[in-house]
Amino acid sequence: MDCVLIVDPEEASTAALRQYLAQLNQFQILTARSGEEAVALLHASPVSLVVTRLVLPGLDVLDLLARISRQRGIVVCIILDNVGASPSRGGEVLQWLPLDADDRTMAAAIFEGLGLVDEGTGLGGFRVSDILSIAERLRKSARIELNSPSGEKGFLYFREGHLIDALCGERHGDAAAERLASWEGVQLQVAPLPGHRGQCRIEKATLDRIGAGRFLPPETKSGDTQAALPATAGRGCLPHAGDERFAVLLKNMARELLAVKGWSAVAILAPGGRMLAVECPGSPATPLVGMGEVLAAISERAVQAAAHCHLQGCKGLTVQTERQAVMMRPFTNGGAPPYYLVGLLTFPGNLYFMQMQFERATAQLAARFGEGGAKG
Numbered sequence: 001m002d003c004v005l006i007v008d009p010e011e012a013s014t015a016a017l018r019q020y021l022a023q024l025n026q027f028q029i030l031t032a033r034s035g036e037e038a039v040a041l042l043h044a045s046p047v048s049l050v051v052t053r054l055v056l057p058g059l060d061v062l063d064l065l066a067r068i069s070r071q072r073g074i075v076v077c078i079i080l081d082n083v084g085a086s087p088s089r090g091g092e093v094l095q096w097l098p099l100d101a102d103d104r105t106m107a108a109a110i111f112e113g114l115g116l117v118d119e120g121t122g123l124g125g126f127r128v129s130d131i132l133s134i135a136e137r138l139r140k141s142a143r144i145e146l147n148s149p150s151g152e153k154g155f156l157y158f159r160e161g162h163l164i165d166a167l168c169g170e171r172h173g174d175a176a177a178e179r180l181a182s183w184e185g186v187q188l189q190v191a192p193l194p195g196h197r198g199q200c201r202i203e204k205a206t207l208d209r210i211g212a213g214r215f216l217p218p219e220t221k222s223g224d225t226q227a228a229l230p231a232t233a234g235r236g237c238l239p240h241a242g243d244e245r246f247a248v249l250l251k252n253m254a255r256e257l258l259a260v261k262g263w264s265a266v267a268i269l270a271p272g273g274r275m276l277a278v279e280c281p282g283s284p285a286t287p288l289v290g291m292g293e294v295l296a297a298i299s300e301r302a303v304q305a306a307a308h309c310h311l312q313g314c315k316g317l318t319v320q321t322e323r324q325a326v327m328m329r330p331f332t333n334g335g336a337p338p339y340y341l342v343g344l345l346t347f348p349g350n351l352y353f354m355q356m357q358f359e360r361a362t363a364q365l366a367a368r369f370g371e372g373g374a375k376g
Contacts, residue, residue, distance in 0.1 A: 002027040002114050003045055007038045007052035007064070008080075020103040027114065035059025039067050047075060048117045049110060053099070054081035054137055057272065057337075058300070060293075062134055062142070062190050065094075069126055069187040076113035077126075078106075081137065093125045125185035128156075129211055132181070136161040136215040139274070141290040143194060146180060147187040154180045159193060159290045163212050164200040173201040181210035192294045247277040253361050254279035260357060262349015264324070269295060271337035280344075288326075288344055299328055299340060316362075318355070325351055329358050331365035341365060 004027050008014040014031050021029055030045065032038040035056045041047065050068060054061055061079065068075045080099045093116065097109055131144060139161040146154045154168035154176060166176035207213045250268055257263045265280035265288045273293035280288075299317055306314040316329045325345045330338035341362050345354050 002048040002117065003030060004028070004110060004114075005030045005032060005038060005041055005047045005050045007032045007035065007050065007056060009033050009053070009057055017103060017106060021107060021110070024107065026111070033057075035061070035064045038064055042067060042071065049076045049078070049113045051078045051106070051110065052080065054079050054134070055272075060138055060140070062131070062138065062140060062144070062188075065126060065131075065134070066188045066190050070189075074117050074120065074125070076116055078109055078113060079134075092127075094127070094130050126188070128181050128183045128186060131156070131186075131188065132163065132210070132212045133215060135163070136213070141193045141293060143191045145189040145191070146183060148183050149185045152183075154183075156180060157193060159200075161216055162200070163202055163207065165202060174203055174206040177202055177206055177210060177212075181212075193290060249365065250277045250279050256361075257343075257354075257357060260345075260350055260354045262346045262351075263343065263354060264346045265344040267342045269328070269340040269342050271339065272296060276339075288342060295326070295328060295340070295342060299330075299338075316358075318351075320351075323347055325349075325354075327355060327358055329362040331362045339365075 004021070006014055006017060006029065008017075008031070011033070018029050018031060021027075027048075030041050030047070032041055036059050038050070038052070039059065042050075050064070052061060052064065056064070065077060068077055074093060077094050079094065079096050080101070081096060082099045093113075095109060095113065097105065101109075128146065131146075134140075135142070135144070135156075135158045140158050141160055142158050144156045144158070146156065148154075152169065155166065156163060156177070157165040163177065165173060166180055168176040168179045171179055202212075204213075250266060254266055257266060265278060267278040267288045268276045269292055270276050273296035275288065275292045278288055298319065299314075302317045303314045306312075314330075316327070318328075319326045323346065325347070327343040327345070328340045330340055332338045341358060343354060343358055345351055
């Protein structure tokens with residue numbers, strides 16, 4: 001019997017769908033609350049089809065698709081999203097449905113997908129155009145390695161959902177992006193965006209030809225370097241900030257940090273890796289912009305390691321290199337996922353003084369937002 005995996009953090013909606021599908025008695029049903037749980041189940045059980053929300057806690061959909069793409073045989077994936085991407089054609093291994101799709105529509109899509117698995121067919125598997133849409137919708141910052149069925153390899157570079165560069169054999173920039181956009185049936189691997197990939201090398205005309213930029217704000221579709229950066233970076237509040245109080249508090253905090261030698265930027269990081277606000281004294285191109293998901297992943301691993309080693313909780317994290325140091329301090333309490341105050345210090349700078357200032361600042365933030373006042 002085929003196995004269907006449903007990935008949804010909302011238990012109520014998952015239970016209702018599972019109850020409906022179970023009545024059909026046509027396939028086995030597994031459920032997962034996060035991307036990590038889904039990956040564990042994919043390793044443990046042969047799964048034929050995955051139904052997942054676009055936005056997941058922890059490991060995101062692109063990472064999940066990367067694992068699925070490297071599975072032997074066909075695994076159909078149905079992504080649930082209110083905005084959606086390119087309309088799904090019949091016979092595709094990756095399909096889109098609205099979040100509010102009713103049970104009958106969901107069951108019909110699942111049966112169609114399982115038919116592809118049984119027949120061993122599918123129109124090219126995962127398409128690069130699907131990868132572009134997902135990266136944009138997630139505002140992803142990453143390097144995505146692509147491997148075609150013919151053995152070719154290429155790379156796409158995204159910053160905050162913007163395609164900024166591409167490589168494919170001897171091609172680079174626009175030529176590589178156009179070549180890769182035609183690929184189907186790809187295997188992919190997701191890695192952090194390299195720090196040197198800061199300049200945008202993809203022209204707007206190329207983005208339009210390959211169908212990129214459709215899920216980004218209109219004013220940021222241009223392929224020039226400034227447009228590829230968040231429009232408000234370095235001036236306080238990044239796009240989609242949930243509460244203007246973050247920007248106001250961070251601006252006041254930045255004034256207090258002026259006494260710290262070497263400080264470069266300070267930011268507030270939401271659960272899941274979204275930068276709610278950033279302040280920096282100089283160029284808006286601070287390295288913190290675009291690092292949200294990476295820093296969130298590092299902090300999550302630190303919390304897990306502290307618990308595993310019985311260290312009674314992780315109260316903060318400092319990542320130090322020869323040139324710079326990144327400090328992260330949580331400022332929410334209780335069971336809610338933590339928000340983080342993030343600071344960037346450039347050497348030679350006073351790391352000890354910066355840490356002291358951060359301890360005081362996070363205590364103030366916890367007093368303001370620790371009781372559930374931080375939203376967004």
